Amino acid sequence: MAPSATVSLSGMPEYAFHHALVRDVAYESLPKALRADKHVVTARWAELQAGDRCEEIAEVLATHHLRALRWLDELGELVHGEVDRA
Secondary structure: OEEOOOOOOOOOOOEEOOOHHHHHHHHHOOOHHHHHHHHHHHHHHHHHHHHHHHHHHHHHHHHHHHHHHHHHHHHOOOOOOOOOOO
């Protein structure tokens, strides 16, 4: 991973994989439950960092929450009304 050219949160460093294939292999090596947890944790961290500016990163937050829900649904762990694991 290397520093990213884009920054979503002012003053916070971001990192990106050099190649999409490396990213995909790394991601696919994680169990789905762990992927879901990491997406939720990442979204919560970003919300805290953004503070009053959450609307500016709403798409990023939604993407992480939706990916977490996708993995939980595939695992059969999504309970009606549950959108939050941690």
